Amino acid sequence: MNASGVRNAVITGIGVVAPTGIGTDAHWQAVLRGKSGIGRITRFDPASYPVRLAGQVPGFVARDHVSGRLLPQMDVWTHMSIAAADAALADADVNPAARPEYDMAVVTASSSGGTEFGQQEMVRLYQEGPSRVGAYQSIAWFYAATTGQLAIRYGMRGPCGVVCNEQAGGLDSLGHARRLIRSGTGLVVAGGLDASLCPYGLTAQLTNGRISTVDDPDGAYVPFDASASGYLPGEGGAILIVEDEEALGDRIPYGRIAGYASGIDPAPGRGRPRALGRVIRGALADAGIAPRDVDVVFADAMGTPEDDRDEAAALAEVFGARGVPVTAPKTLTGRLYAGGGALDVATALLAMRHNVLPHTTATTQLAPGCEIDLVLGDPRQRRLHTAVVVVRGHGGFTAAVVLQRD
Structure with missing residues (x-):
């Protein structure tokens, strides 16, 4: 609690699934070495698109993180979010089962939802008919799907939500998490991921006119440079555990949301x-x-x-x-x-x-x-x-x- 009597919201756990690697250490080492995760899109053939480069998460295997029964119910964006959230909770040394369920909440950010899942089901609709569209199309694409799946997975029944503010959403989720901590919630799973490297998703992204069409991984995305021509898209992100500082005991946080x-x-x-x-x-x-x-x-x-x-x-x-x-x-x-x-x-x-x-x-x-x-x-x-x-x-x-x- 700070000098004004307001609860301090601190970040105690980090989980990363990103083009720079899976796991906090892999990401940090890539950052220190300047090891890029940008390359040619391999999720599909990008030859007919003006953009052929993106940041893809290397070596992600959904079955390593999500049970076989749940796999077909979710988009890859949610698979990655579960992997990041599991890692963040472990990093924070938090066992959700040992905490009051209404004292924990989930607030994630999403800007695209489950576009790959949605594209897959639309292809089935137009090629095979409505009987071939899966029941989970009704939920897997939705922006709040990850928040819901994480809340169910960890038994978190506090005030949950999703923020849809494009690039700003990842920070806005932390702003909401801090507000929840200050109002009495003990722990919030926050942050965000996106994974929209599919034909439908990339087509939607191209409409903003800011994506670089330079076909050189070293020269396509060079912000503040004299040759800057736009940015490259990517997938992944991070999940962060936000807690009330007074409840940490001997645990040392990474820092506080000041x-x-x-x-x-x-x-x-x-x-x-x-x-x-x-x-x-x-x-x-x-x-x-x-x-x-x-x-x-x-x-x-x-x-x-x-x-x-x-x-x-x-x-x-x-x-x-x-x-x-x-x-x-x-x-x-x-x-x-x-x-x-x-x-x-x-x-x-x-x-x-x-x-x-x-x-x-x-x-x-x-x-x-x-x-x-x-x-x-x-x-x-x-x-x-x-x-x-x-x-x-x-x-x-x-x-x-x-x-x-x-």
């Missing part, structure tokens, strides 16, 4: 600034700190020239030109939509635990107008106490989280 804010961009043509700057300032104010107290910013890193300039301008406005180290490890994974913010939070917590600033791979030459101290070349050793994670989602959704550790 500040959170969200907002949305004004409609185009209104002449008003985008939301990122005020959202960052709002998160800092919520945490009760000044910009000078921040040790690192994990950037949204959209990868398009205009969006990169807007983000760099917002960071310079809040922190001063080159006023704080900025990094974007998501160049190793692509943008994971609802999983992106959650994975950035996991990476930021690991960075603070190990006092290492991860570097941004691929980017080599900052574009004009990007006056930021982007961490390039190699990781930097530095004492880290406070990190800010920022995200912007399609449609203007924007969020920022302040993370701190003692």
Whole structure:
């Protein structure tokens, strides 16, 4: 409980399923080495698509994490979420069966739902007829399917929910988790994943016009670079266990959710600034700190020239030109939509635990107008106490989280 008598929400467990690897250690080692998980799409033949590269989770076998009876009831996005949640609970040393069921909740984020499952059933409908469509089509595609499956799996009957704010959702789920902790819930499973690397899912993603069509894994997604041309999609993300700090006993958390804010961009043509700057300032104010107290910013890193300039301008406005180290490890994974913010939070917590600033791979030459101290070349050793994670989602959704550790 802080000085104002408000419960501190701390993160005690991390579970990662991402293009950089399955498991927290695999992901962290890939980040330190700059080992990219981006390559040619293998889930289907992408030859007829303008985008052929993405961040795919390597070696994921759903049967290793989900029973055979449940496998056909869920999309791969839910399979991956279960694997991440199991790992996060084990990391937090939490046994849900030993806790009051109404004292635990699940709040996940999703931006695409079960698109691969939905595509599979639509193909059956049009090729074989309605009798061949599985009963689980009614639930497996739905955005809240993962929240429901996790709540059932662990017997968590507290206030559960799902956030559908595209890239911002992973951070917004943590904002909701903190609110639940402050209102008396003891534990919340939060974070998010997405897995929409199927023809239907990729076609939907292409409509935003921001995906890079460069067919070079090393040069397609280079945020803040003079040659930036967009981003690459990816799958996966992270699940995080959020608890009331006073209930930890001897367990040591990764860090606490010290500040959170969200907002949305004004409609185009209104002449008003985008939301990122005020959202960052709002998160800092919520945490009760000044910009000078921040040790690192994990950037949204959209990868398009205009969006990169807007983000760099917002960071310079809040922190001063080159006023704080900025990094974007998501160049190793692509943008994971609802999983992106959650994975950035996991990476930021690991960075603070190990006092290492991860570097941004691929980017080599900052574009004009990007006056930021982007961490390039190699990781930097530095004492880290406070990190800010920022995200912007399609449609203007924007969020920022302040993370701190003692």
